[in-house]
Amino acid sequence: MLNTKRIVTTLKILFSVLLIWICYVVISTSLQSNLLANWNFLGSIPWMRATLWDFYTNVVVIYFWLCYKERSLIAKLLWLVLLVCLGSIASCSYILIQLFKLKRGEGLKELFGNKNG
Numbered sequence: 001m002l003n004t005k006r007i008v009t010t011l012k013i014l015f016s017v018l019l020i021w022i023c024y025v026v027i028s029t030s031l032q033s034n035l036l037a038n039w040n041f042l043g044s045i046p047w048m049r050a051t052l053w054d055f056y057t058n059v060v061v062i063y064f065w066l067c068y069k070e071r072s073l074i075a076k077l078l079w080l081v082l083l084v085c086l087g088s089i090a091s092c093s094y095i096l097i098q099l100f101k102l103k104r105g106e107g108l109k110e111l112f113g114n115k116n117g
Contacts, residue, residue, distance in 0.1 A: 004107035011111075012099050019092040026089065059083045062091050069098070069116050 035042075042048045063080055070076050082090035098111055106114075 004105060007107055008099060008102055008111075012096065015092050015096045015099065019089065019096065022088045022092065055087060056084075058091075059087070062094075065112070066094060069114075071115060075116075 063083055066079050066083075067076050070079065079090065079094060082093075086093075098116075101116070102110055
């Protein structure tokens with residue numbers, strides 16, 4: 001039998017590490033290269049276009065789950081903007097928030113299924 005507390009703790013650690021890592025990657029890359037200045041060149045690379053399509057497809061998938069979880073229209077719209085603008089930073093943050101909202105004894109079923117009050 002799976003230990004719910006251990007799973008939730010492991011997920012908190014995992015998503016915290018992922019959040020720290022992606023923040024480091026985005027900040028260090030931004031300091032080395034201006035995305036907007038290189039946009040035309042980057043847009044001409046087929047893999048860059050594929051990566052953007054992949055990114056926005058994932059935004060839609062995560063956003064559908066988020067819309068199920070959130071009751072407030074304002075929260076839904078705010079998270080949409082954050083997901084589009086910040087990508088993995090926003091998705092890791094959202095999942096961490098949901099993990100820290102879990103009550104003692106709650107696990108994956110509640111993480112994915114319960115709506116926010």
